[in-house]
Amino acid sequence: MVLRPETRARARALQLLYAWEVQDRPPLAEVALELASGKDARRWQSGMALAERVAADVGRLDAEIARSAEHWRLERIGAVERNILRLGTLELLGQQTPPAVAIDEAVRLARWFAGPKAPAFVNGVLDALGRRLGRL
Template identity: 65%
Template structure:
């Protein structure tokens, strides 16, 4: 059984994916059908809103960590997983190893077979630079 936090992160990823594919409309339009009935939904909406309002700063953190990749070359799902994790690393809501493990799990579930290693390789130096590891 998955922890509520894991389910909330997965739901936030789905919300942000829809938001990204729809051309980044007002996030309220995307979450309207989701509802806030459960704790996971409410947590997912809060997390998605926090990430959506801070995309530029989060993408900048990722861009500094990927020396040989232009950020736009990173797949949409991987980019969203990285944004979610970098947000959590910056706000310190969970220990860095937990944040990284959860991001790897999301990449494994929602992205391609190489995504977990890529996500780990990007998040580790970010966490170290932020003094979280």
């Protein structure tokens, strides 16, 4: 399967954000060096740019997710799912990515990296957020 560059960037950003969160949020550059060691570091640049945008605005993203994830406290959401939601929320709040694409890509990440119930959960939260923002 050939993945679009944007999809690869999202997957790499998710890997960076997950490692960043479980390591108590060290500088993202350190996390990127760890993950990219022995590999072509250029491949991680687009993922790093996306991860940096999430990390810079994590408080706002988490607040938006909390408003849209009914009956779920943010800390109860698994780290993988939480970071997928952060990526999707970042894209829904921005205007560059069509809302349906942002949600579809987040659901795809959930299928690849999270448990079997995660895709439906991610879809539901991001759909609610998109509707609340008037983007859907």
